[in-house]
Amino acid sequence: MIVYASTVLTMALISGMMCLGLNLQWGKMGLFNVGVAGFVAIGAYTSALLTSPPLQGRLGGYEWPIAAGWICAMAASGAASALVGAATLRLKSDYLAITTFGFAVLVQVVLRNAQHLTGGSFGINFIPRPFQALIDRPLSFGLINLALVGALVIAVLTVLETLARSPWGRVVRALREDERAAAALGKSALRYRLQAFSLGGAVMGLAGALQAHMIGFIAPENFQTELTFQVWTMLIIGGSGNNVGALLGALLVTAIWSATGFATSWLLPPGAQARAAALRIVVIGVLLAATVVLRPRGLKGERLAVSRYIG
Numbered sequence: 001m002i003v004y005a006s007t008v009l010t011m012a013l014i015s016g017m018m019c020l021g022l023n024l025q026w027g028k029m030g031l032f033n034v035g036v037a038g039f040v041a042i043g044a045y046t047s048a049l050l051t052s053p054p055l056q057g058r059l060g061g062y063e064w065p066i067a068a069g070w071i072c073a074m075a076a077s078g079a080a081s082a083l084v085g086a087a088t089l090r091l092k093s094d095y096l097a098i099t100t101f102g103f104a105v106l107v108q109v110v111l112r113n114a115q116h117l118t119g120g121s122f123g124i125n126f127i128p129r130p131f132q133a134l135i136d137r138p139l140s141f142g143l144i145n146l147a148l149v150g151a152l153v154i155a156v157l158t159v160l161e162t163l164a165r166s167p168w169g170r171v172v173r174a175l176r177e178d179e180r181a182a183a184a185l186g187k188s189a190l191r192y193r194l195q196a197f198s199l200g201g202a203v204m205g206l207a208g209a210l211q212a213h214m215i216g217f218i219a220p221e222n223f224q225t226e227l228t229f230q231v232w233t234m235l236i237i238g239g240s241g242n243n244v245g246a247l248l249g250a251l252l253v254t255a256i257w258s259a260t261g262f263a264t265s266w267l268l269p270p271g272a273q274a275r276a277a278a279l280r281i282v283v284i285g286v287l288l289a290a291t292v293v294l295r296p297r298g299l300k301g302e303r304l305a306v307s308r309y310i311g
Helices: 002-028 036-051 053-059 066-088 093-113 138-165 167-177 179-184 189-215 225-238 243-267 270-294
Strands: none
Touching: 002 036, 002 138, 002 167, 002 189, 002 225, 002 243, 036 066, 036 093, 036 189, 036 225, 066 093, 066 189, 093 225, 138 167, 138 189, 138 243, 167 179, 167 189, 179 189, 225 243, 225 270, 243 270
16 A cells, blocks of 8 residues: 555656646746647657667667656757747747647657657657666665655755746746736846746656656657646646645645545446546546636645736
8 A cells, every 4th residue: 555655646746747847837937838748758758768778779879877868858858848939939828829739749640650769659668767676675666766756856846946036037927927017127028938938848858757767668648638638737726826836736636536546446346447437537627627616726826926026
């Protein structure tokens, strides 16, 4: 039971990191990114390609450590975000949403068809896992990986909170609330948007790399549109604009998803479990609707309004 709980909590924290990246883009800057799955996939595949033994021969034979794969995953997703952002951030929010969604679909198509590199629909197996020497001791393996992911989430949260309280963060909030007023003070909206979008994409890429190495297998099906919807749901329930709220939403939604799955497997006969799986989505949908009606700002929404000082 402890092993299962540690695994669920680890995956919840990884989802929370995805929410932190989206919160920087949407909650702080107001950028409507509907291509979350695409940026997460880029990070996951970048790290997997660089560190998986069956693929190292195709990439020069150099054995990349896992940490280097994570750094490269952040760089690749951040660079992809910068390229997409440079082409689209001048668009209005609805057109930006359409463009980022199209980018995520494009990533899916590439992953499915570049079989010589990505494995196509079969995905990539044997991705090295941190502390793999402890894999025969499930409890120690699960807890130490949970501690590793938790430390990385805390590090990312600390960096984002520091940025939010810095002059850069105050400019970002001001641009989100009143772009004309901020621009009148000489602040470049495009530059700050591009910075926020790229940094958010890099955080999503790190989350994707963590997911790949914690599971040990990835395939295009792991990064479909449902992932984007899931991350948005977590952020809305937790509280857009608040990094702690983003983590809280990820933990809550993951807990409900796991608890309902555990309950159906125990309470229902095997023939009814497949049909009852749809109830899990219904529960999350009801929770999302209730949050929007009862607490529009989420469980822990942003407290600060427009900054009174832009510097």
